[in-house]
Amino acid sequence: MTTSKALYIIVIIGIIVFFNCLFNNFVYDDIKYIQQNTQIHNWDFNFIIGQSLFNGTGQYRPIPAFYFTALYSIFGEITFFYHIIQLILHIGIAILLFFLLKKFFSSTLSLFLSLVFLVHPIQVESVSYISSVGNLLFFLFGTLALFLSLSNEISRSRLVNICLLLLFSFLTKETGFLFLFIVMCYRIIFKKKNIRFFLLGGLVTVLVYFFIRFVIGEVYFGKFDIIPMHRLTFGERLINIPAIIFYYLKTFIFPLHLAILQNWVVDAIDLSHFYxxxxxxxxFFILVGFLGIYLYKKKREEFKTYLFFLLWLVSGILFHSQILPLDMTVADRWFYFPIVGLLGIGAVGFTSLKNILTKRSNLSRPAVVGGFMVCLFLIASLSLRTIIRNTNWTDQRTLLMHDIAVSDDYSKEDLLAVYFLHDKQYDLAITHMTKSIELNPVSVNINNLGTIYQLKGDYKKAKEIYYEALKLGQNSNSSYIYINLANLYTYHDDPKFAIPILKDKILPIYPNNADFWLMLAIAEYKVHNQVEALEAIRKALTLSSNPNILSIHNLIINKGPANVITQNDPGFTD
Structure with a gap:
């Protein structure tokens, strides 16, 4: 198998398998991070590197923020271009992986492993889901850094490039830190040279990352009380580790039941969920351990390859095993890194078995043909499952309806309820939001239920629900609930109750938000506080030249009728 033929095969199969994802719409977090995220609709360096949807609540990802700002400025909301760039990245990574695996295995075996990586259904979430492009970017930067680390001699300029690529990987996704570990593992296992050189470079890279994140960006760590895994103690999270590892092994071998937003929790030690x-x-690990013992005793050079990929797999799994709580229990896209370690261990085992069989007798032609047919069947089966899974990502409703049937979850029910709300199907929205609350009653979904009733016109019920949400949200940032409550009081109830909420609960957190100053001006004007209304609307005008603000300003100046002021829809947390 020549290298050029292998590359053609990877490209052609990648295009065939993922072609039907190119026409999918924005789904899931694409709506929040791209469509509704005005921060990326214009170039603003402060949002790219500082507090924003991408940088906050425990994560710091300025490179994806830059990526989506650039794409939105060129393509707007035409999803085809987002998808095709993502597919090109995935195919490119599969090609890089082919070259990396060739350092350890034959070209034919490396091609097969690369194709499994390329078409496996567990990869759909990383390729078809636009907002997960960070998965591809961090892996791309990290793999390039590893490639540069393969040389025997490392010059200063090469080390600088390695550190820059690692820094880009860190700034794309926190999982990028795993590549620093993998690079160090490779140097220690295979080269045993320039170790201190790499350690110093790695330390400087980490310190630069911390400086950018904490000093320049002022983005720190956070905790999500609404996520079940974040409410567990360390000991309670440890109980979940066997089920988490089992999920990834099972999904790799038999990728039938795939779903987003899996927030299940093992809360009891029983036969089906723990033992x-x-x-x-x-x-699994005993079998892997026996392979390691055999290689250590019989084939020391192959043992090094085994150890390298074992560390790759274990580090990837441990990082996502909830030792530190993550924003869901498991996610298919989180296996993008560990799958390489699993494929590498499988390749070492296959090579060892093949060598044993070859020593005993030459492999017959029927055996070789049979092996080829098995490999062909595996790639075809995985590809077909991936093509089918791509169709689930067609649009928001299709994805959520399918995945709820696979694994129901409060967050998926919440998203589906919001979808029906935007479609003005209020009864369906209430049904699914109520189900979300039954599964996991938190301030977010209770607040969202209030917004449904408010938009439906049941203001009394909405107000009751908002106050119920405040009881659950009192230990976290409840500003989104106060915003909706102030909105309700301003437009549909007694505006005098909106004034203290805006002054005490909202504006101290968002002092430069023109919309909230506008709301305060309207509330003050409706209770005949002319002077206070003028102060608030003038403040709003200094922050924004929105025509609506100007028209309200003119109305207040001219003492026009307050009842002509139209309703402002409540906000959402999704």
């Missing part, structure tokens, strides 16, 4: 997954996990 059975633990038994399968132990069986």
């Amino acid at each position: 059975y997954p633990l038994f399968i996990d132990l069986l």
Whole structure:
């Protein structure tokens, strides 16, 4: 198998398998991070590197912020271009992986492994889901850094390039730190040269990242009380590790039941949720351990390759095993890194078995043909499942309806309710939001239920629900609830109650938000506080030249009728 033929095969199969994802719409977080995120609709360096949707609540990802700002400025909301760039990245990474695997295995085996990586259904969430492009970018930067680290001699300029690529990987996604570990593992296992050189470079890179994040960006760590895994103690999270590892192994071998937003929690030590997954996990690692013992005794050079990929797999799984709580329990896109370690271990085992069989007798032609047909069947089966999974990502409703049937979850029910709300199907929205609250009652979904009733016109019910949400949200940032409550009082109830909420709960947090100053001006004007209304509307005008603000300003100046002021829809947290 020549290299050029292998590359053609990777490109052609990648295009065929993921072609139907190119015409999918924005779904899931694409709506929040791209469509509704005005921060990326214009170039603003402060949002790219400072507090924003991409940088905050525990994550710091300025490179995806830059990426989406650039794409939105060129393509707007034409999803085809987002998808095709993402597909090109994924195919490019599969090609890079092919070259990396060739350092350890034959060209034919490396091609097969690269194709499994390329077409496996667990990768759909990283390729078809636009907002997960950070998965591809961090892996791309990290893999390039690893490639530069393969040389025997490392010059200062090469080390600087390695550190820059690692920094880009860090700034894309926190998982990028795993590549620093992998680069160090490679140097220690295979080269044993320039170790201190790499350690110093890695330390400087980490310090630069911390400086950019904490000093320049002022983005720190956070905790999400609404996420089930974040409410568990360390010991309670450890109980979940067997089921988490089992999920990834099972999905890799039999990728049938795929779904987004999985927030299940193992809260009891029983047979089906703890002991059975633990038994399968132990069986897997015992088999992997026996392979390592055999290689250590018989084939020391192959043992190095085995150890390298074992560390790749284990580090990737541990990072996503809830030792530190993450924003969901499992996610298919989180296996983008660990799958390489699993494929590498499988390749080492296959090579060892093949060598044993070859020593005993030459492989017959029927055996070779049979092996080829098995590989062809595996790639075809995985590809077909991936093509089918791509169709689930067609649009928001299709994705959520399918995935709820696979694994119901409060967050998926919440998103589906918001979808029906935007479609003005209020009864369906109430049904699914109520189900979300039954599954996990938190301030977010209770607040969203209030907005549904407010838009439906049941203001009394909406107000009751907002106050119920405040009871659950009192230990976290409840500003979104106060915003909706102030909106309701301003437009549909007694505006005098909106004034203290705006002054005490909202504007101290958002002092430069023109919309909230506008709301305060309207509330003051409706209760006949002419002077206070003028002060608030003038403040709003200094912050924004929105025509609506100007028209309200003119109305207040001319003492026009307050009842002509139209309703402003409440906000959402999704």
